[in-house]
Amino acid sequence: AQSVAQPEDQVNVAEGNPLTVKCTYSVSGNPYLFWYVQYPNRGLQFLLKYITGDNLVKGSYGFEAEFNKSQTSFHLKKPSALVSDSALYFCAVREAGRRALTFGSGTRLQVQP
Amino acid sequence: DVKVTQSSRYLVKRTGEKVFLECVQDMDHENMFWYRQDPGLGLRLIYFSYDVKMKEKGDIPEGYSVSREKKERFSLILESASTNQTSMYLCASSSSFGGDNSPLHFGNGTRLTVT
Incomplete structure (x- = not known):
C-alpha cells in the first residue's frame, strides 16, 4: 500500500532564510511524488511533481524538491523564504497501478518577518 | 483556468439526515475525486470516478456513496x-x-458540521 509521512506538524523559518519541508514515502515499485499547497481559505494548489528523470524538480513560486530514492524522501525546498509562503503544505504519492494519490498529514509553514 | 465549484461553503446538518455535496468542474476532466480533510490526518480519499457512471472506492468509503451522471458533476x-x-x-x-x-484541481471545500 502506498503511504506518505510528513514528520513535522509545523516549520518556522525567518524571512530570507532557506526552508525545507520534509516528506518520506512508501510504495511498491516506482513512486510518483507531488507537493500541493493550501493558502488560508483557499483550495489546494499543485506546486510540483516528480515522475522520472532529474532528481531535482522545480515548481511554482520558486519551490523545488529533491527526490532521494535511497532515503525514500521527497523534501520541499526554497532558497529564500517569503512571508507569503506561509501556508499548509501537503506531500502526496502514487504508486504504479494505483489511480489516486495518497496525501500526507500536512506541514504548516510559518515564515516570520 | 480550471474551475472546480463546490455548491456550499458551509453546511450544518442533523444526525441521520441524508446529505448531498455537489461538485462541478468546467474543464471537461475525466477524473473526479472526493477527499475529506481533518487536522492531523491530512486528506483521505473517499471515492473517485474516472468516467461517467464509473466509481471506485478510496481509503475511507464507509458511510458514503457517490453519483456521476454527467461528466462535469460528481x-x-x-x-x-x-x-x-x-x-x-x-x-x-x-x-x-x-x-x-x-495535477489535481481542487475546489474551495465544503465545511460540514453534523450535530
Whole structure:
C-alpha cells in the first residue's frame, strides 16, 4: 500500500532564510511524488511533481524538491523564504497501478518577518 | 483556468439526515475525486470516478456513496449523517490527458458540521 509521512506538524523559518519541508514515502515499485499547497481559505494548489528523470524538480513560486530514492524522501525546498509562503503544505504519492494519490498529514509553514 | 465549484461553503446538518455535496468542474476532466480533510490526518480519499457512471472506492468509503451522471458533476452522498462525518470535504478533478499524474484541481471545500 502506498503511504506518505510528513514528520513535522509545523516549520518556522525567518524571512530570507532557506526552508525545507520534509516528506518520506512508501510504495511498491516506482513512486510518483507531488507537493500541493493550501493558502488560508483557499483550495489546494499543485506546486510540483516528480515522475522520472532529474532528481531535482522545480515548481511554482520558486519551490523545488529533491527526490532521494535511497532515503525514500521527497523534501520541499526554497532558497529564500517569503512571508507569503506561509501556508499548509501537503506531500502526496502514487504508486504504479494505483489511480489516486495518497496525501500526507500536512506541514504548516510559518515564515516570520 | 480550471474551475472546480463546490455548491456550499458551509453546511450544518442533523444526525441521520441524508446529505448531498455537489461538485462541478468546467474543464471537461475525466477524473473526479472526493477527499475529506481533518487536522492531523491530512486528506483521505473517499471515492473517485474516472468516467461517467464509473466509481471506485478510496481509503475511507464507509458511510458514503457517490453519483456521476454527467461528466462535469460528481456528487458525494452521506446516506445517514453522523457526527464523525463532521469535516472539510474537498472535491478535485484532473485530466486523463497526462495519465494518472495530471495535477489535481481542487475546489474551495465544503465545511460540514453534523450535530
